[in-house]
Amino acid sequence: MPIVTVASPKGGAGKSTASIILATELAHAGAEVTILDCDPNRSISIWADRGTLPPRINVRSDVGESEIVKTLKQQDADGRVVIVDLEGVASRLVSRAISQADLVLTPMRATTLDATIGVRALALIEEEEEALGRAIRHAVVFTMTRAIKSKQHTAIEKSLRGQGVDIITPPLMERAAFSALFEFGGDLRTMPVQGKMEPAAENASAFAQAVYNRLVGKGL
Amino acid sequence: MSDKPTFSIDLDSLKTRRKDTTPESQGRVDAAGEQHGFVNREPNRKRGRQPSPRVGQVHAKVMPNVADEIADEAKRRGVQQGVIIEEAWVLYKNR
Numbered sequence A: 001m002p003i004v005t006v007a008s009p010k011g012g013a014g015k016s017t018a019s020i021i022l023a024t025e026l027a028h029a030g031a032e033v034t035i036l037d038c039d040p041n042r043s044i045s046i047w048a049d050r051g052t053l054p055p056r057i058n059v060r061s062d063v064g065e066s067e068i069v070k071t072l073k074q075q076d077a078d079g080r081v082v083i084v085d086l087e088g089v090a091s092r093l094v095s096r097a098i099s100q101a102d103l104v105l106t107p108m109r110a111t112t113l114d115a116t117i118g119v120r121a122l123a124l125i126e127e128e129e130e131a132l133g134r135a136i137r138h139a140v141v142f143t144m145t146r147a148i149k150s151k152q153h154t155a156i157e158k159s160l161r162g163q164g165v166d167i168i169t170p171p172l173m174e175r176a177a178f179s180a181l182f183e184f185g186g187d188l189r190t191m192p193v194q195g196k197m198e199p200a201a202e203n204a205s206a207f208a209q210a211v212y213n214r215l216v217g218k219g220l
Numbered sequence B: 001m002s003d004k005p006t007f008s009i010d011l012d013s014l015k016t017r018r019k020d021t022t023p024e025s026q027g028r029v030d031a032a033g034e035q036h037g038f039v040n041r042e043p044n045r046k047r048g049r050q051p052s053p054r055v056g057q058v059h060a061k062v063m064p065n066v067a068d069e070i071a072d073e074a075k076r077r078g079v080q081q082g083v084i085i086e087e088a089w090v091l092y093k094n095r
């Protein structure tokens, strides 16, 4: 069971949105997916209650720092993926969820502030790798990006790459369909048309595929 | 929009990998977190007895024998004296 921990101490970076897109795309492609809602604000649970959960997805909520390691161990099974959505804070729960991850995904808006705060997650991962004596694969995904890359985006991307950070392509573009996930629940296929659906669906799928490739150890 | 998956997943390749969950390693993880400001942020769970919802008051002077009897009955049943008064009130309303 690959565990994907979605973590950034920056609030509103797009963690829950990325979690839902990843979960629904992987489930659509045939994987069993469990999302652990570890955010006391319960974004994922709100999404789950809004509409019908797509096939092969289940959600567990209210997982706190004393349960996280045990819960992840219980969810252990081949052929499924567990996605951990966390609150946008620097907490011990985040640090514990990272320790059990096969892949840590750090969503980041392409702004200096988001990058500065998001990088704290990367520093923590490095420290945990040392504490555990194993490599923890991690990648940044830019979120809410525009068709035309801002100068800031280009500069941040260059700086991260320069530090050897794995950056997922494509980024998650700013799309009405993505923000509407919380309004309608379900996935991109079940919601009423929001803006341009085709490019949103392509973006979601290509993003999920890029994450999947990392989970099965295929090329960067 | 097509309903067909745009990529296929090889379920066999989604393998479980062993993670270190020993208390020692978790201790090291917590320490690493603390060093980077990732600290315990959970509200402390309330310990002990929850506060009573009985916050209303009546001001009742009664004859000493009635006071004694209510006190004895409450003690016998292990409830607050207010519970006896609440029950008496229900009987009174339904009389």
Ligand SMILES: Nc1ncnc2c1ncn2[C@@H]1O[C@H](COP(=O)(O)OP(=O)(O)OP(=O)(O)O)[C@@H](O)[C@H]1O
Binding pocket: A010, A011, A012, A013, A014, A015, A016, A017, A018, A039, A043, A086, A087, A088, A089, A143, A144, A145, A172, A173, A174, A175, A176, A178, A179, A180, A182
């Ligand atoms: N790619 C996107 N396109 C459009 N809107 C987006 C996108 N990603 C996120 N949003 C919107 O931005 C807001 C914050 O996103 P989200 O809740 O996913 O962030 P978060 O990192 O989970 O926040 P928190 O730290 O509070 O948990 C939401 O209103 C969401 O709908």
Ligand SMILES: [Mg+2]
Binding pocket: A015, A016, A017, A039, A043, A085, A086, A087, A088
């Ligand atoms: Mg969230």
